[in-house]
Amino acid sequence: MKRNSDNVDLILLAIVVSLALHAGLMFFAAPQVMSRVGTVQSESKRQHRPPMEVRRFEGDPFQERTKTLPKRDVPAPKSAPKVGAVGAGAAPSADSHVQVTAPAPQLAVPEVVTGPAEAAFELPKPTAVKLESVADAVQDMPISTPAAPTLSSSAVLSAGFAGDSLIPVPGLAAPAPEFSLPQIDGDGAASATMAGVAPAKAAPKVDYVFDNKVLDSVNEGFVEKEKAAVRALLSVPDAAPVESAVDCSVSACLDPADPRWRYFTITFSPKTGPDALPVVPKDAVILIDASGSIGSDRLRRCRNAAKEILRTCFNSGDRFNLVAFRNRFTYAFREWRECDAPSFEEADRWLSRLTAHGRTDVFSVIRSVLTLPRDPTRPLIALVVTDGDANSGVSDTAEILSRFTALNDGLISVYMYGVKKEANRELIDLLTRGNRGESIIHMGNRKYAGSALEPLATAFRDPVLTDLRIMFAAGTMAETYPRLMKNLYKGRSVTLKGRCPARIKELVFTLKGLSGSKAFESLYRIDISSVEKASETVIQDWRAERIVTGRLLR
Numbered sequence: 001m002k003r004n005s006d007n008v009d010l011i012l013l014a015i016v017v018s019l020a021l022h023a024g025l026m027f028f029a030a031p032q033v034m035s036r037v038g039t040v041q042s043e044s045k046r047q048h049r050p051p052m053e054v055r056r057f058e059g060d061p062f063q064e065r066t067k068t069l070p071k072r073d074v075p076a077p078k079s080a081p082k083v084g085a086v087g088a089g090a091a092p093s094a095d096s097h098v099q100v101t102a103p104a105p106q107l108a109v110p111e112v113v114t115g116p117a118e119a120a121f122e123l124p125k126p127t128a129v130k131l132e133s134v135a136d137a138v139q140d141m142p143i144s145t146p147a148a149p150t151l152s153s154s155a156v157l158s159a160g161f162a163g164d165s166l167i168p169v170p171g172l173a174a175p176a177p178e179f180s181l182p183q184i185d186g187d188g189a190a191s192a193t194m195a196g197v198a199p200a201k202a203a204p205k206v207d208y209v210f211d212n213k214v215l216d217s218v219n220e221g222f223v224e225k226e227k228a229a230v231r232a233l234l235s236v237p238d239a240a241p242v243e244s245a246v247d248c249s250v251s252a253c254l255d256p257a258d259p260r261w262r263y264f265t266i267t268f269s270p271k272t273g274p275d276a277l278p279v280v281p282k283d284a285v286i287l288i289d290a291s292g293s294i295g296s297d298r299l300r301r302c303r304n305a306a307k308e309i310l311r312t313c314f315n316s317g318d319r320f321n322l323v324a325f326r327n328r329f330t331y332a333f334r335e336w337r338e339c340d341a342p343s344f345e346e347a348d349r350w351l352s353r354l355t356a357h358g359r360t361d362v363f364s365v366i367r368s369v370l371t372l373p374r375d376p377t378r379p380l381i382a383l384v385v386t387d388g389d390a391n392s393g394v395s396d397t398a399e400i401l402s403r404f405t406a407l408n409d410g411l412i413s414v415y416m417y418g419v420k421k422e423a424n425r426e427l428i429d430l431l432t433r434g435n436r437g438e439s440i441i442h443m444g445n446r447k448y449a450g451s452a453l454e455p456l457a458t459a460f461r462d463p464v465l466t467d468l469r470i471m472f473a474a475g476t477m478a479e480t481y482p483r484l485m486k487n488l489y490k491g492r493s494v495t496l497k498g499r500c501p502a503r504i505k506e507l508v509f510t511l512k513g514l515s516g517s518k519a520f521e522s523l524y525r526i527d528i529s530s531v532e533k534a535s536e537t538v539i540q541d542w543r544a545e546r547i548v549t550g551r552l553l554r
Contacts, residue, residue, distance in 0.1 A: 205232070206225055206228040206229050206232055207225070208225040208226060208228065208229040208376075210373060210374075210375045210376070211373055212335045212336050212373060213334065213335055213373060214321070214331055214333075214334050214335060214371055214372060214373070215371040215372075215373070216371070217371065218367055218368070218370045218371055220407060223370050223407060223408075223411065226373075226374040226376070226411060227409060227411050229374075229376040230374075230376045230411070230467055230514070232376075233376050233377070233514055233517060233519055234467065234469065234512050234513075234514060234519055234521075235519075236519045239512070239519040239520055239521035240518060240519070240520050240521075241520070241521075241522045242465075242511050242512075242513065242520045242521060242522040243522050243524075244275060245270065245271055245275055245276070245277045245464075245465070245515075245520065246268050246269065246270055246271060246277075246465065246488070246511075246513075246520075247268070247269045247270075247271055248266065248267070248268055248524065248526075249266075249267045249269075249532075250264060250265070250266050250267075250507075250526050250528060250531045250532070251264065251265050251531055251532045251533065251534035251535075251538070252264035252265075252528040252531050252532075252533070252534050253533050253534040253535070253536060253538065253539075254502055255539055256536065259502055260501065260502055261499055261500075261501065261502060262499070262500055262501070262502045262504065262528065263497075263498070263499050263534065263538045263539050263542055264497075264498050264499070264500070264507070264528055264531075264534060264538070265495055265496065265497055265498070265534055265538050266480075266495070266496045266498070266507075266526075267493050267494070267495045267496075268468075268488060268493060268494050268495075268496075268511070269488075269492075269493040269494075270464050270465065270488055270489075270490060270491075270492075270493075276464075276490075277464040277465060277515050278464070278515070278516075279315060279462045279463065279464060279490055280377075280378065280379070280463055280464065280466070280515055280516045281315070281317035281318050281319075281378055281516075282315075282318050282319075282378055282379045282380070282381060282460075282463055283318070283319045283320070283321075283336055283372070283374075283375060283378050283379070283380045283381070284314065284318065284319075284320055284380075284381040284382070284383065284460070285320065285321045285322065285323060285369060285372060285380075285381075285382050285383070286306050286309065286310075286320070286321075286322050286323070286383045286385065287322075287323040287324075287325055287329070287365060287368075287369070287382060287383065287384045287385065287386075288302055288303065288306060288322070288323070288324055288325070288351075288354065288385045289325060289326075289360060289365075289384075289385055289386035289387060289419070290324045290325065290326055290354050290355065290356055290357075290358075291325075291326045291327075291356065291357070291358050291359055291360040292356055292357050292358055292359070293359075293360060293387055294356050294386070294387050294419060295356055295446060296355070296356050297446045297447060297449065298356075298387075298419045298420065298446050298449035298450075299354060299355070299356045301446075301447065301448065301449040301450035301451075302385050302417075302419060302449060302450040302453065303351045303352065303354055303450075304450060305450030305451075305453040305454055306322070306351055306385070306450075306453070307344075307347070307348050307351060308454055309383075309453065309454055309457045310339070310344050310347060311344065312454060312457075312458075313454065313457040313458055313460075313461045314339045314461075315339070315461070315462070316339060317339075318339045319336035319337060319338055319339065319378075320336070320337055320339060320343075320347075321333050321335075321336055321337060321372065322347055322350060322351065323365075323368065323369075324354050325360070325364075325365035325368070326357070326358035326359060326360060327358055327359045327360065327364070328364070329364065329365050329368045332346075332347060332350040332351075333346075336372075336373075360386070360387075362386065362400060362424075362427065363399070363400045363403065363404065365384070365386075366384065366400065366404050366414070366431070367403075367404055367407070369382045369412055369414075370407065370408065370411075370412070372412075374411055374412070376514075376517075377514075377516050377517040378516075379413060379463045379466040379467070379487055380411070380412045380413070381412070381413045381414075381415065381437075381460050381463075382412055382413070382414050382415065383415045383416075383417065383456070383457055383460075384414065384415070384416045384417070385416075385417045385419060385450075385453065386416065386417075386418065386419065386423070386428075387418065387419050387420055387422070387423045387424070398551065400427060400431070401427070401430050401431055401434065401551065401552050402552060404431070404435075405431070405434045405435060405552050408435055409484075410435065410436055410467065410484040412435065413435065413436040413437050413460065413486070413487060414431060414432050414435040414436070414437040415432060415437040415438055415439065415456060415457075415459070415460060416428045416431060416432050416437065416439040417439070417440055417441075417442070417452070417453050417456055418439065418440070418441035418442060419442055419449045419450075420441075420442060420446065420449065421441065421442070421443045423441050425441060428441065430548055430551060430552060433482060433548055434482070434483065434484065434548065434549070434552040435484065436484050436485070436486045436487060437486070438456065438459055438486075439456075440452050440453075440455075440456045459489065459492065460487070460489060461489070462489050462490035462491070463487050463488070463489050463490075464488055464489060464490050464515060465487065465488040465513040465514065465515055465520065466487040466488070466513065466514050466515075467487070467512075467513060467514045468485040468486070468487065468488065468494065468511065468512065468513045469485075469511070469512040469513070470485060470496065470509055470510070470511050470512075471509055471510050472507065472508065472509040473508035473509065475504075475508070476500060476504060476506075476507050476508050476509065477500050477501055477504060478498045478499070478500045478504075478507060478509075479498060479499050479500070479546075480496050480497065480498035480499075481496070481497055481498070481542065481545030481546055481548070481549055482496075482545055482548070482549065483549050483552070488513065497538060497541050497542045497545055498542065499542055500528075504528070505527060505528065505529040506525060506526065506527050506528065506529075507524070507525070507526040507528055508523070508524070508525050508526075509523075509524050510522065510523050510524070511524065
């Protein structure tokens, strides 16, 4: 027991000695250690760059920027520049050396909006239209106002905007779509507004003279002259009133999911009876896919259907041509042929010689219709019979659509017939809807591949009002589709689908068209707050048409 007690005493003594040594070291060595640390910190400070300060700049609420603080020995300017001197809009004097930096622009913070995608756009405030900007449009104003039951005879918009203009001028609706629309060129090319219309001003004189000869290749300069010749016929001061020959009906409804928007349809139908427009002569070409992918059976059925179409879907006074295409295209005739027995017999022999072989260059073939001469007094219609498989040349569907649609710009109406259910539906559907046409795809057996070809051709047999162009007043703020309206045919109607802000109570637009060489034009004012209520399916139809237009113009 005594031995254990001695061990405890030794441990306690060691602890006391250790504590005493530590206290001594802290008391005597601390000043030397701290002075050394202070010297190192001073040397480190001299090596550092000037301190950085994080500032939030006005006008840029989403981004933080760093700025180096100025040195303290830089003197501040004694006085700010006077108003009207340098930096205030006046030109600096020769001996002035003061440089003033303009303040950062004040940017508005976007407002977060919930709901459908298109509801995220804020409607722009309407602005007054300067008369200098529409001086040319005044010269082309229509001379009559329709008196249909659905039309308003009021002379002002009921939307409540003091600056609204009743002069039809090109302008985009709000909100702007996600794609860019073609710009109007200097001579008044069409398709700048959401409805794809020509500017309401007199077209310049053109030196185009119709020559009934097929060109060897597509000449884009020549195509522009053809389009200018059509615009020149449309833009005349003595145009007849459209409402004398065309009925107009309107329906509209508010969007139940977003009541800020009103959707509407405008339907134009040719009148019957004594006021009916005469059927105008047309030029039409049938293009038949003779590539290997179409197959011999389908080609034979389509050849026979084409022979029948010449005799049932063409009127006296019409002209026609035929084209066979593979990776190249071949015309039956080097000019438009009259619809008579000798021409039909020659066409029959040419069709009977066609065989299926080779590859298909769809873009080259579609584009080839622009080598046909367009008589501005006649509608030109192309009926394309194909499986839509582009396995040669330009094969990208989007590129085919956009390139041809931009160049054609409504000059030629394109109808397409898909010979099999595996046909390129996207190409066939979008290409025709963007170029004043329609399409059908055969879903049955190959032995009946041409069975629906004649009904499709019947749709364009009797044109009465062609090259339709519609233009809305800027204050209407309407966004309408399709971009290019189809021709008006006997017994058939044309419907336009649109959208405008719900606060707009009246639609104001002009409608133009050609009946042969005779121009028609009228100014419409439609009170959409009291028209027949439209089915809510118009909302889905409008959105679908908007997507189509976006894909055509991307």
